[in-house]
Amino acid sequence: MTAEGDNPPLPRRRVGTAGEESLEEIELDLLLTAVARRYGYDFRQYSPASLHRRVQRAMVEERLDTLSALQERLLHEPEALQRFISHLSVHVTSMFRDPQVYRALRKQVVPLLRTWPFVRIWHAGCATGEEVYSLAILLHEEGLLDRCRIYATDLSDELLEQANAGAYPLSVMRRYTANYLASGGREEFSGYYTADHKNAVLRDDIRRPIVFSQHNLVSDGSFNEFHLIMCRNVMIYFDKQLRDRVLELFHDSLVLFGVLGLGQRESLRFTPRFESYQPLADESLRLYRRVR
Amino acid sequence: MKRPARRPVELVVIGASLGGLDALGVVLAALGPGFPPVAVAQHRSPQGESRLAHLLGRGLAVEVGEVEDKEPLSPGRVYLAPADYHLLVEEGRVALSTEAPVAFSRPSIDVLFESAARAYGPRVVGVLLTASSEDGAEGIAAVHRAGGSTVVQAPKTARSPVAPKAALRLTPGARVLPLEEIGPFLANEVAQAGGRGLKGVQGGAGRR
Numbered sequence: 371m372t373a374e375g376d377n378p379p380l381p382r383r384r385v386g387t388a389g390e391e392s393l394e395e396i397e398l399d400l401l402l403t404a405v406a407r408r409y410g411y412d413f414r415q416y417s418p419a420s421l422h423r424r425v426q427r428a429m430v431e432e433r434l435d436t437l438s439a440l441q442e443r444l445l446h447e448p449e450a451l452q453r454f455i456s457h458l459s460v461h462v463t464s465m466f467r468d469p470q471v472y473r474a475l476r477k478q479v480v481p482l483l484r485t486w487p488f489v490r491i492w493h494a495g496c497a498t499g500e501e502v503y504s505l506a507i508l509l510h511e512e513g514l515l516d517r518c519r520i521y522a523t524d525l526s527d528e529l530l531e532q533a534n535a536g537a538y539p540l541s542v543m544r545r546y547t548a549n550y551l552a553s554g555g556r557e558e559f560s561g562y563y564t565a566d567h568k569n570a571v572l573r574d575d576i577r578r579p580i581v582f583s584q585h586n587l588v589s590d591g592s593f594n595e596f597h598l599i600m601c602r603n604v605m606i607y608f609d610k611q612l613r614d615r616v617l618e619l620f621h622d623s624l625v626l627f628g629v630l631g632l633g634q635r636e637s638l639r640f641t642p643r644f645e646s647y648q649p650l651a652d653e654s655l656r657l658y659r660r661v662r
Numbered sequence: 663m664k665r666p667a668r669r670p671v672e673l674v675v676i677g678a679s680l681g682g683l684d685a686l687g688v689v690l691a692a693l694g695p696g697f698p699p700v701a702v703a704q705h706r707s708p709q710g711e712s713r714l715a716h717l718l719g720r721g722l723a724v725e726v727g728e729v730e731d732k733e734p735l736s737p738g739r740v741y742l743a744p745a746d747y748h749l750l751v752e753e754g755r756v757a758l759s760t761e762a763p764v765a766f767s768r769p770s771i772d773v774l775f776e777s778a779a780r781a782y783g784p785r786v787v788g789v790l791l792t793a794s795s796e797d798g799a800e801g802i803a804a805v806h807r808a809g810g811s812t813v814v815q816a817p818k819t820a821r822s823p824v825a826p827k828a829a830l831r832l833t834p835g836a837r838v839l840p841l842e843e844i845g846p847f848l849a850n851e852v853a854q855a856g857g858r859g860l861k862g863v864q865g866g867a868g869r870r
Binding site: 417418419420422423424460461462463467603605606607610613633634635636637654 | 712728729730731732744746747748750751752757758759760761762763773776777780781
């Protein structure tokens with residue numbers, strides 16, 4: 371993890387005379403600057419609407435009354451940092467979210483992946499891991515998992531730990547099973563996990579090809595060349611400039627004719643990289659093949 | 663606390679759940695093609711069908727679309743929250759989030775309204791229609807605190823009065839209107855502020 375350069379981007383806000391900014395905006399700017407300078411985690415180019423919400427949430431969970439108090443705690447108590455990062459990185463997803471995407475991965479992307487002797491996959495922003503394991507199950511059923519290595523990364527160590535455990539509450543398994551079936555799954559879904567008293571723990575052979583590690587899309591560079599990069603509903607938290615920079619990072623990390631998968635309401639259209647990709651199948655699936 | 667002075671309407675946010683589609687149709691029918699952007703959080707199932715925008719938009723002067731991330735907010739358009747995402751607004755554009763459902767809802771009305779209150783303050787109108795949970799009540803309060811105007815569907819005219827009633831408990835100063843007067847009221851608010859977007863305004867609108 372590296373800090374930003376000498377000239378970190380200015381936080382977004384309306385330029386105005388003193389007093390036009392709300393106290394909360396000032397406090398938020400100061401807090402984000404403090405965290406960036408002290409720890410190298412730079413959230414200043416996160417999209418403000420949900421950032422506001424989640425920083426507020428972090429403040430409440432820490433039982434503090436102001437963002438300034440939260441800033442003080444973060445500066446002086448490094449152990450508070452991981453909690454803060456978790457608050458800022460929580461996406462709540464499910465296994466086989468958007469089943470139609472997994473159907474398309476099976477039908478359209480797997481045949482492409484088969485053309486490579488060894489397949490490297492990057493799942494960027496894997497959060498608690500549900501979608502990575504979904505992909506691993508799919509690849510297993512297609513007989514491809516043995517020659518795949520899946521790198522699943524996230525900003526938050528706490529979330530990675532949860533993801534690595536591969537355990538999900540039994541109460542959500544019914545919904546996941548329905549998603550799995552809708553995605554074209556062919557097996558008995560319950561065969562993929564063992565149940566203890568409250569959790570479903572995924573099978574070892576599904577978990578083994580996945581390497582979980584910490585990676586910060588804001589400040590870390592490319593670390594390999596991949597045939598498939600999945601980054602779904604992560605860049606929705608970034609402003610345009612940061613989103614475009616991260617798309618460059620993915621471009622640099624994707625082999626020619628490799629595939630980039632985005633969330634269902636994200637698009638390469640209107641980004642500077644649109645010309646370098648072709649939608650696979652229906653563009654609404656947001657699976658793009660690098661063509662130049 | 664003194665509420666900031668009113669300013670021209672630049673954004674309307676609408677929340678609804680049970681019975682919301684019919685109610686939304688009634689409200690949106692009163693809006694003309696140049697009406698300020700309208701962002702809508704309508705509760706729907708996570709596997710929601712994508713035809714919702716199409717169904718809702720038939721025959722309207724405004725164009726209804728399901729939101730794409732970071733889409734700019736433009737007049738004459740209605741921005742519908744996609745299934746299984748929170749819809750938020752920031753200055754001039756929409757934002758999406760997959761953080762946890764709020765009160766079992768994603769999209770959540772409160773999340774949309776609170777973001778609009780923060781970004782648009784006195785330039786937003788918040789409208790809460792029929793809804794069967796209390797989602798939206800906090801949102802109306804947030805818009806009110808930020809100086810925006812608030813409209814709550816008269817509980818008697820709502821298919822489900824739970825949210826309107828909760829909102830009025832929390833924000834007694836919110837304007838209460840029967841469903842069919844909400845659209846004309848919005849059109850009138852915009853027209854009075856010198857905006858466009860008036861479509862055949864008739865008497866009875868804009869009652870104060």
